[in-house]
Amino acid sequence: MGQGVGLPVRNMIRxxxxxxxxxxxxxxPSLVGNLGQPLLFLVAFGFGMGQKIQVIEGHSYLQFIAxxxxxxxxxxxxxFEATYxxxxxxxxxxxxxxxxMTPITVxxxxxxxVLWCALKGLLSGLVMIAVMxxxxxxxxxxxxxxxxxxxxxxxxxxxxxxxxxxxxxxxxFFNYFISLIITPLFLFSGIFFAADTLPVPTRQLxxxxxxxxxxxxxxxxxxxxLLPGWWLKVLVLVVAAVxxxxxxxxxxxxxxxx
Amino acid sequence: MTDLSxxxxxxxxxxxxxxxxxxxxxxxxxxxxxxxxxxxECFGFLxxxxxxxxxxxxxxxxxxxxxxxxxxxxxxRIPDALAAIKTRVGVxxxxxxxxxxxxxxxxxxxxxxxxxLPAREAATRATELLQFFALDNRRxxxxxxxxxxxxxxxxxxxxxxxxxxxxxxxxxxVGLDPQARHMIWQRLKNLKEQGxxxxxxxxxxxEVARLSDRILVMDQGRVVAQGExxxxxxxxxxxxxxxxxxxxxxxxxxxxxxxxxxxxxxxTSDGIYIYTSKDCAELEKAVRPCxxxxxxxxxxxxxxxxxxxxxxxxx
Numbered sequence: 001m002g003q004g005v006g007l008p009v010r011n012m013i014r015x016x017x018x019x020x021x022x023x024x025x026x027x028x029p030s031l032v033g034n035l036g037q038p039l040l041f042l043v044a045f046g047f048g049m050g051q052k053i054q055v056i057e058g059h060s061y062l063q064f065i066a067x068x069x070x071x072x073x074x075x076x077x078x079x080f081e082a083t084y085x086x087x088x089x090x091x092x093x094x095x096x097x098x099x100x101m102t103p104i105t106v107x108x109x110x111x112x113x114v115l116w117c118a119l120k121g122l123l124s125g126l127v128m129i130a131v132m133x134x135x136x137x138x139x140x141x142x143x144x145x146x147x148x149x150x151x152x153x154x155x156x157x158x159x160x161x162x163x164x165x166x167x168x169x170x171x172x173f174f175n176y177f178i179s180l181i182i183t184p185l186f187l188f189s190g191i192f193f194a195a196d197t198l199p200v201p202t203r204q205l206x207x208x209x210x211x212x213x214x215x216x217x218x219x220x221x222x223x224x225x226l227l228p229g230w231w232l233k234v235l236v237l238v239v240a241a242v243x244x245x246x247x248x249x250x251x252x253x254x255x256x257x258x
Numbered sequence: 259m260t261d262l263s264x265x266x267x268x269x270x271x272x273x274x275x276x277x278x279x280x281x282x283x284x285x286x287x288x289x290x291x292x293x294x295x296x297x298x299e300c301f302g303f304l305x306x307x308x309x310x311x312x313x314x315x316x317x318x319x320x321x322x323x324x325x326x327x328x329x330x331x332x333x334x335r336i337p338d339a340l341a342a343i344k345t346r347v348g349v350x351x352x353x354x355x356x357x358x359x360x361x362x363x364x365x366x367x368x369x370x371x372x373x374x375l376p377a378r379e380a381a382t383r384a385t386e387l388l389q390f391f392a393l394d395n396r397r398x399x400x401x402x403x404x405x406x407x408x409x410x411x412x413x414x415x416x417x418x419x420x421x422x423x424x425x426x427x428x429x430x431x432v433g434l435d436p437q438a439r440h441m442i443w444q445r446l447k448n449l450k451e452q453g454x455x456x457x458x459x460x461x462x463x464x465e466v467a468r469l470s471d472r473i474l475v476m477d478q479g480r481v482v483a484q485g486e487x488x489x490x491x492x493x494x495x496x497x498x499x500x501x502x503x504x505x506x507x508x509x510x511x512x513x514x515x516x517x518x519x520x521x522x523x524x525x526t527s528d529g530i531y532i533y534t535s536k537d538c539a540e541l542e543k544a545v546r547p548c549x550x551x552x553x554x555x556x557x558x559x560x561x562x563x564x565x566x567x568x569x570x571x572x573x
Contacts (some may be wrong), residue, residue: 011372014372014374018357018371021368022359094354094410095357097351097353098355098356098357099372100319100370101344101351102344102373103341103372103373105341120510227503256321257320257323258282258321
């Protein structure tokens with residue numbers, strides 16, 4: 001007999017579980033790949049450049065960049081999974097086609113993929129936070145609130161990646177996304193220098209593709225100092241994450257259902 | 259006593275299409291087709307490449323949205339009841355989409371999870387199906403290590419995990435060796451005996467003749483004929499086919515003899531085909547002087563070619 005139709009959330013979780021099952025087999029290379037870069041940045045900039053830079057906003061340079069690098073680890077990990085990973089499942093492996101032959105809908109598939117990418121991003125962010133004490137930064141109890149914050153930012157960057165996947169015709173297409181969006185965000189979202197030193201138009205632009213609010217929130221929560229306007233940053237992040245997820249689902253339907 | 263009447267007086271309709279159509283821009287892939295599939299039958303869906311078969315299947319699965327007409331499965335309308343319908347449909351796709359990173363067993367469990375089969379039930383069912391398809395010793399192999407025939411059998415097993423009432427088979431034995439094909443046919447016959455309704459597309463006419471109770475032939479987006487295959491062959495093609503290699507003079511003679519016997523003829527590049535509707539002694543005598551000739555019963559392939567033409571349909 002046929003089973004009942006699952007609730008949307010249950011169906012999304014099935015998609016997450018499928019990806020987790022595959023990830024588990026490749027967990028070591030996957031984690032090394034996701035964490036290598038931000039950790040190296042932490043070492044290179046924190047120790048290397050940090051020697052020359054005295055104190056920013058009352059913290060050593062290493063302490064200054066660590067929370068932002070945790071936020072960037074989430075971004076990189078989620079964005080790469082939602083592009084190279086999801087595109088492989090969409091094209092060469094036909095995993096999406098296989099899933100869509102079952103009662104799972106395109107929207108559930110899209111949101112399940114986004115959630116999976118967000119969780120993978122979150123894991124990278126958490127590992128970065130876990131190593132902070134080795135660099136002399138002891139996260140405050142407020143860091144607990146960073147978990148949902150990083151998860152939502154993972155949703156945002158996962159959804160942005162999936163939008164690219166829905167539009168891509170080959171892997172080279174993702175060069176636009178990585179070179180024109182992800183790398184500039186990494187460099188100009190206030191991880192390595194305070195964002196308010198940037199010219200006003202650039203700062204305004206960064207609000208629309210918000211890594212900067214995540215970096216700010218990450219810093220506030222790691223240091224345990226909530227600055228005024230924190231809730232606005234949360235709001236911007238949540239709205240952007242919801243909007244990007246919606247667009248990813250719409251575009252994936254357009255891509256997969258003819 | 260069991261009822262021996264060949265036709266069930268009120269068969270339950272599983273799939274019903276009325277005026278079903280699909281256009282991609284200005285190109286009409288399916289031009290308003292009508293058909294129905296009864297419970298428990300194997301319905302063969304035939305046609306050259308590009309005829310609209312796969313598009314029709316994908317409309318049943320909601321992977322292609324219909325642009326006109328009505329489509330009902332289990333008495334429920336598509337697209338409204340799509341998810342509910344799909345809990346009762348199993349699919350063996352034309353292109354292998356197994357999860358290559360997972361093992362044979364994990365593929366089955368993962369697929370069962372999309373239907374929310376309880377874990378214990380899924381494990382039992384997977385073991386049962388692996389035995390049924392002789393894959394039990396491959397349980398922990400990764401998909402890459404499987405042969406083409408094993409992959410196809412696994413696709414079938416995967417499609418059956420949730421005990422579907424309708425099984426859609428899109429070229430289930432394409433590219434397989436004879437042993438693998440025979441094994442799959444045997445299993446499909448078993449499933450039919452268990453009451454599973456099937457919709458089959460294939461380019462292998464022997465496969466369709468073996469498995470199908472009724473067939474439908476599509477060409478260029480339209481239904482050109484449908485019915486019971488043996489009946490259609492005898493009605494539309496005839497009884498026997500003479501394949502003759504001969505020169506022009508002999509062709510003219512044979513055409514004249516065939517006409518007297520009410521047999522249809524068709525010229526080929528080096529001779530003639532003659533389709534008879536009854537035995538004809540004169541014809542048998544007339545073909546003897548020809549350099550090569552052969553007489554065989556008319557079959558589904560003759561019907562297919564007659565309905566869809568001898569030329570290639572590549573666009």
